[in-house]
Amino acid sequence: DIQMTQSPSSLSASVGDRVIITCRASQAISNYLAWFQQKPGKAPKSLIYAASSLQSGVPSKFSGSGSGTDFTLTISSLQPEDFATYYCQQYNSYPWTFGQGTKVEIK
């Protein structure tokens, strides 16, 4: 199975900060990578697919990059509604696997 490792596991940031979350795959996955946001008690929300393509309706403050084994999710200017847990997921091969999550908290 492909292991996905996110860093950091949690971070504290202020409104307006630029936040970068990284995701590393244990083997090359081309650009078969997605990012999700989850808030407590809410349905997860898909943000990005194919490493850098925004899902419909997702604001452009979210961006993704990377290919192969190293990927990043960037939030350009953190807003109150962005405090949540973020997950990466590879769909290069079965079983599809997720990172352990990065919790973004208010500083």
Add this chain to the structure above:
Amino acid sequence: EVQLVESGGGLVQPGRSLRLSCTPSGFTFGDYAMSWVRRAPGKGLEWVGFIRSKAYGETTEYAASLKGRFTISRDDSKSIAYLQMNSLQSEDTAVYFCIRVQFDWLLSTFYFDYWGQGTLVTVSS
């Protein structure tokens, strides 16, 4: 607006079975693959499996650790996706999410787009 509503969760004894349902709205169910993901308490997300649309033969893929106990099916006439779970164990206690699966024509692969809010399954005596 695309919505997915899971149902059928609850408290079940170890060794028993449970069937979850996923009822969609806002799109033509038969055109899409569907998937299930779970999150156990205090743990991360775990992919359970998915079922392709009729156009792709309604074939399925599963996490190896669950294959044989969990079965995903669909009834396009009712627009419902199912997750049949047998021989449940305490480790199966989790919130189960239903997800619509989109097809990326450029990369010729599937990926998640819309998620339901999940239904809680608790396996305990």
